[in-house]
Amino acid sequence: MDAELERLIDALIEETSCYNCGMPFSIEASELDLEDDELYTSNYSCPGCEAVYALTIEEEKQKLSLRYPRTDENAPEETITPFQSFRKEALQRQSHPVKDLIEGYTELNAALALLSQNRKRIVKACETLDKEGIGDPSEGFERRVHTDVHNYMASAYSFNEILENVKPNLPTGGPVETAFETYEDERKVITGLRTYAQHQFTIPISFSVISGGDAEDYSTTITVDLEDVDTIESDIERYPPDGYAYGADWHYKEVENDYIDIESQINLHYEAAAELVKIIAEYAEETREDEIKDYRESVRFTSKQDGE
Known part of the structure; x- marks a missing residue:
């Protein structure tokens, strides 16, 4: 059989499991015997239950x-022979060389969209502080800001988890490697605050006026005193004395002041994440353009067939 047919048969078998123990079939197309021009057979013993x-x-x-009746002496009587049947177009999509790359990127892009929504809430809160000042914010406003900061940290954690899961399917090298390095640097503070919030159930934020050096150059923003988060007391026995798995310095050593500017750190983190996703897409299109185009065509064709 040719390589394309072999790939499609492998995809078909991947969709099949032993109906006795549930273990997926683990036989490849190359192990099948050709009985006829369009007919392939083999005996298969399930390693999970024999x-x-x-x-x-x-x-x-x-x-x-694919038909797969049981033939062992313990096989139940089968009224209908178990079978699987798929259109080749669907199997082409499922087994396509860039399928995992496209699906991984799509998942990562969705996580970035959530990150963007949560970032916009923080930016809007800071705009409100700039406009109204920090004199006497309402309890409702403070509660919303705490929630928005927590939600950004949580979505940043989710983005990074998805990134780690799909990373083996993403392109590497070239500009992607540089973008990854920048992202890793910019996520350290955010990861530290997320870790702190996990153990202390809150992030000790304040509303502060920050001077830019000029008497008229200042901004009102959300801050966290560095000394308030450089120790996690609840984990002092499990981790190093400061309670962080990598040490507090790993997270906060690049912070130049005695406070963390939450809006600034969130912007730096989001911009690095967005740039990484953008460069992954561009580099994938550049290095695997023909395969991606072929995958898109197969998806459109499959969708058209499904709609008919």
Whole structure:
């Protein structure tokens, strides 16, 4: 069989599991015997429970079908022979070389969109502080800001978890490597505050007026005193004395003042994350343009077939 058919058959088998123990089938197309021009067979013994199956894969124009009755002595009587049948277009999409890359990028982009929404709330809160001052903010405003800061830290954590999960499927090298390094640097403070919030259930924010050096150059923003978060007492026995797994210095050593400017750190983190996602997309298009185009065509064709 040719390489394309082999890939489609492997995708078909991946969708099949032993109905006795649930273990996915682990046989490859190359292990099948050719019985006819469009018919492939093999006996398969499930490693999970030793149930034995007689596999028959048939190629039918635009479809591939798999029948897999049990043949071992403990097999139940089967009124209907178990089978799977898929359009080739669907299997092409499922087994496409860039499928995991595209799906990983899509998931990462969705996480970035949530990050953006939470960032906008922080920026809006700081604009309100600039306009109205910090004299006597309402309890409702303070509560919303605490919630917005917490939500950004949580969405930043989710973004990084998704990034780690899909990273093996993303392009590497070139500008992507540099963007990853920048992102890793900019996430340290945010990760530290997220870790603190996990253990102390809050982040000790304040509303502050920060001078830019000129008497008329100042801004009103959300801050956290560095000394308030450089120790996590609850984890002092599990982690180093400051309670952080990598040490507080790993998170906060680049902070130039005795306070953390929350709006500034969130902006730096978001911009690095957004740039990373943008460069991943651009580099993937540059290095795998033909495969991505082919995948998009197969997706459009499959969707059209499904709608007919």
